[in-house]
Amino acid sequence: MERMKLWYLHNLLIRKATPETNMEHIVEKIRSMEEYCCDCYDEKIDLSSAKFVEMLVVDGFFIIELFRKMIGDMPRGVDDPLFNRSGMLSIVQNDLLLLENQLPWRVLDCLFHQVPGGKCKSLWELTQRILPSWRGLEYFVSHVPNTLQSRHLLDTLRILSVEFESDKNEKVCPFRVRIPSATELLQVGVKFRRKRGFDSILNITLLDGVMEIAPITLDAEKSVFRNLIALGRV
Structure with missing residues (x-):
């Protein structure tokens, strides 16, 4: 998976969407929010400053590039094992919703705008198009306007489902x-x-x-629910 992430990053950078689509510029953008990112994690970050920023950039761009491939904004390629090997995509999707694997939403949003283009004009719009297409989440996600602040991808799923439905019900019955x-x-x-x-x-x-x-079907979605429950406790 680490080789796959670097391959995705390489393919993304060589498209050269803007004059500032280069690693030096992108790393500086993420380094400028390093302190904020560290504060997003409860546990101490067991990485050097350089490795931590590298992880944010590589993992963040991997998520964005994967999402764009999933909606057809970017070619998948016959040599992409995530789409050509049975079960690979489901495993990655499951991993992206694990609480311990979350990246700060601000990082993803920053990286999204470093390489513009495609059908979606915002990370929120891209995420709303992606989540309902994942196995088992098609009835779990509501489409809502970008008015709520998300902390990370799993938190976005919570907002698109429980929070928004609760807000709608609250208007009908304001008493708990x-x-x-x-x-x-x-x-x-x-x-x-x-x-x-x-x-x-x-x-x-x-x-x-x-x-x-x-x-x-809880067999397919139990990991999602477990992580949403864990998110509600932090």
Whole structure:
């Protein structure tokens, strides 16, 4: 994967999108926010200053280049194993949503604007196009305007799902109430039914004693939920 990241970075730089698309300029841009980036992590960074900045640049550009390839903005190439080897892309997608693998959103946004071009004019727009296409997230993401501040990619997923749906529900019912458990609902006669098709997991309806809930396969998405839960604790 480290060789793959460097290959992605090389392909991105040789496109020379602007006169400032060079490693020296990009490294200086990220070095200028190094202190901010260090403060984003709870644990002490066990890397030298140069290695830390290098990691931010290499990993950040890898994510952006991958996203652009996924929406067809950049050619994938027949020699790209992420798209030509079965299961590789799913593994990378899963790794990108691990809490311990997150990069500060400010870094990704800065790098995104260092190499402009493509269909998406902002990192937020690119992310909103990408996440619903990932396996298991098509019913998990709402498209919202870029009005909320994200900390990193996993936090963006939280904003696009739970936070935005909660904001919409808050306008309808502004009072926080305790939601009974499924066991308690069964005891009072509520029946459960699977909704047809894919929908937001938060779009739950109750009519004539029947509660309909969108289906979700936890085998495929349990890692996402575990990391969202872990994110809620920090």
